[in-house]
Amino acid sequence: MQTIAAVARQPHADFTIETLDVAAPRADEVLVRIVGVGLCHTDLVFRDQFVPYPLPAVLGHEGAGVIEAVGAEVSGLQPGDRVVLGFSSCGHCARCDDGLPSYCSDFPPLNYAGGRLEDGSTAFSAGGTPVSSHFFGQSSFAAYTVVRARNVVKVVDPDAPLEILGPLGCGFQTGAGGVMRSMACPAGSSIAIVGGGPVGLAAVMGAVIRDCATIVLVEPVAARRQLALDLGATHVVDPAAGDVTAAIRAILPGGVDFAFDTSGRVAAIEAALAALAPRGMLGLVGVPPKAEDAVAINIAGMITYGQRVVGIMEGNSDPQTFIPELIAAHRAGRFPFDRLVTTFPLAEINAAIDAQKRGDCVKVVLIP
The missing domain is CATH 3.90.180.10 (Medium-chain alcohol dehydrogenases, catalytic domain)
Structure with missing residues (x-):
């Protein structure tokens, strides 16, 4: 055929x-x-x-x-x-x-x-x-x-x-799964999500499902920042307005429990890492512009504060169970x-x- x-x-x-x-x-x-x-x-x-x-x-x-x-x-x-x-x-x-x-x-x-x-x-x-x-x-x-x-x-x-x-x-299960499965953000926790594309906005919806108390989206496009608020984000940050780490810490002086980068940009990842609370976790899903891109990590600081950086593929999802879960959440108006x-x-x-x-x-x- x-x-x-x-x-x-x-x-x-x-x-x-x-x-x-x-x-x-x-x-x-x-x-x-x-x-x-x-x-x-x-x-x-x-x-x-x-x-x-x-x-x-x-x-x-x-x-x-x-x-x-x-x-x-x-x-x-x-x-x-x-x-x-x-x-x-x-x-x-x-x-x-x-x-x-x-x-x-x-x-x-x-x-x-x-x-x-x-x-x-x-x-x-x-x-x-x-x-x-x-x-x-x-x-x-x-x-x-x-x-x-x-x-x-x-x-x-x-x-x-x-x-x-x-x-x-792929995209929606990566964003939602990153929050719901890979990092398993508990109710009452805080999260900063970098990038308001499909993966980042799916992460916002996943954070709402997980009952995160503070959900911050970092995104340069105003319409996407507004959409994030409509979907349940509690705060939005325009990275063009200045220091992203300072903006996140103005919202949460002690830092965020979780950060989730969908941009793949070294500067954005390092800003999110600097905004982590002690024992905070940074999840990485964004494809970098160049294969050789690398992030600088202060080893002593990471040890002192027990912070974690994890790579995430497809939101740790088992499609046979997680896709039906997301379809059911959509039907219920939650995704x-x-x-x-x-x-x-x-x-x-x-x-x-x-x-x-x-x-x-x-x-x-x-x-x-």
Whole structure:
């Protein structure tokens, strides 16, 4: 069969809309008709070769859709099932057994190899030439894609808005999970969140769910600061207005219990670290501009105050349990992520990228 897809052919270049051939799903795969797919900064990071990825490629890793066909060895899934697509993991290593599949020992090859690990084949081709697939196990910038069955999370709520659920598979679960699972912020605690994009605002909503007493968002765009307040942040800081550490400590002189950086910017991370209270924890999820970027840490100060810095992948989430939890929270009005979403046709992906970069919208969802 064939599908329309947004193809990355060159770093730092526009995606091209093309018709590709799609292979039939193998024994452990499913064919999914995509109804919506989130646009994530990570897609652009890989397109632009921050992490090497074989081009041409179909990227996209926040898909949601309907199963059209299943492989011979797939159980528990069938055509017609509504699904969200998560990241790929092996299911049998020590971290997967711990319920932490985002730290799977095979996470990089399963998600970043550009094809099937067993033989290097791809699900997409153009005129007989392979086009890289299986990005995060799914490559969902397409109307149809072939996905590892383990990536698939069934949506049992018939009223859940399927076309905008895809970002729960990465950005939203990273932000919410970072607060709710990785750092497990307790009720009454304080948190400073750096960056008011999709991940940061999901973290704000996660902090509200966890009943954090003080929720500070650091964000330069005024509209996003206001949205954070609407979503439950107690304070906002404009980093352009001056010293971010001083601004946070003006709100909480003793420092914050938790800080969560979504920016990847060294100066922002160091400002958040300097705002920590004794025994405070800083969680890092933002991709830095350069792979060699590093943060300076005062070793004596960290020892003296018992402070902690942790890297966080996908919010420590097990998609099979956490995505349904977020869908239920949305239904209950406690995780209103739909307020962050603006939809664009998949064919307008380049315009959508520009709009998101300008700050015209918070989270783009592309509709094939």
